Amino acid sequence: GVTGAVYSHLLQSVFGVDEVKSVSVMEGDSVTLNTDDTDIQRKDQILWRFGHNNILIAQINRKNNKSKCHDDNAAGRFRDRLQLDHQTGSLSITNTRTTDSGLYKVTSSRTETPLSTFNLTVYAHLPVPVVSRDCASSSSSSQQNCSLVCSVVNVSHVTLSWYKGNSLLSSISVSDLSISLSLPLEVEYQDKNTYSCVLNNPISNQTRHLDISQLCQTCSVQISAAAAGFLLIVAAVMIFCTCRKHKKANLVGKYDLMLIHL
Numbered sequence: 001g002v003t004g005a006v007y008s009h010l011l012q013s014v015f016g017v018d019e020v021k022s023v024s025v026m027e028g029d030s031v032t033l034n035t036d037d038t039d040i041q042r043k044d045q046i047l048w049r050f051g052h053n054n055i056l057i058a059q060i061n062r063k064n065n066k067s068k069c070h071d072d073n074a075a076g077r078f079r080d081r082l083q084l085d086h087q088t089g090s091l092s093i094t095n096t097r098t099t100d101s102g103l104y105k106v107t108s109s110r111t112e113t114p115l116s117t118f119n120l121t122v123y124a125h126l127p128v129p130v131v132s133r134d135c136a137s138s139s140s141s142s143q144q145n146c147s148l149v150c151s152v153v154n155v156s157h158v159t160l161s162w163y164k165g166n167s168l169l170s171s172i173s174v175s176d177l178s179i180s181l182s183l184p185l186e187v188e189y190q191d192k193n194t195y196s197c198v199l200n201n202p203i204s205n206q207t208r209h210l211d212i213s214q215l216c217q218t219c220s221v222q223i224s225a226a227a228a229g230f231l232l233i234v235a236a237v238m239i240f241c242t243c244r245k246h247k248k249a250n251l252v253g254k255y256d257l258m259l260i261h262l
Helices: 004-015 219-261
Strands: 020-026 031-033 045-050 055-061 066-069 082-084 091-093 102-108 111-123 130-133 145-155 158-164 167-174 178-188 195-201 204-209
Touching: 020 031, 031 111, 055 082, 066 082, 145 158, 145 195, 158 178, 167 178, 178 195
Parallel strands: 020 111
Antiparallel strands: 031 091, 045 055, 045 102, 055 066, 082 091, 102 111, 130 145, 145 178, 158 167, 158 195, 195 204
16 A cells, blocks of 8 residues: 555645645544645635545635635535634534545635645544454364454454553554454463453554453353253253143044044
8 A cells, every 4th residue: 555655745746735734533523624824814715625526615705705615515525514714714624424534625716726735534433342252263282272352343444453461462454444353362261461452543542451261261161051052942842842742642532532422
């Protein structure tokens, strides 16, 4: 993939601006794209455009002292969520969504060259990782070890990591949307160290601490419990069938007695 530095350089080359300002925010929060440049603030007209198609979403006209947000543009995704500061020209987005991520450019009426460009990333709220026992990966010869797996679903632009205390043991990252992301770990049953599974993106994280004594029961115990449950079900079915057979036999006997009396 393209690194952040290279991507920023490409943006500068394409849009002819000195700097692309990166802004990150958590989904649902508000964000303000500040036009700190006094030269921009003095322009008679300021236009805010979104995305690679340069969709006009807001504008300020200082000659007639009017400002307007084009809520229905960009397929209506910004409806009732845009606010303009008439004095500074800054644009605020309320109740942000992940679909708000992208490029925001400030231009004037006299030139299409961006006066300022923002690269906004809206991150989704992270789920808490789930840690479970992985009996399928436990070998019969390794009676002292406990195989675990930490997993999350429906995540993007995240890293999933195992920590032993404060030391990183392993990690896996994903950029595009991942249906399921998992990371295995093997520990000893008697291990007294502190383990945790951490899911993070650049602005937030969620942690699940590991309780070895609770999770690391021997798989044979779990399998025995499952087998016992299965046997109970079989016994119940057999009792049910026996009862039905007995009831049927009683009905046949009554029918024979009726025939004899007739």
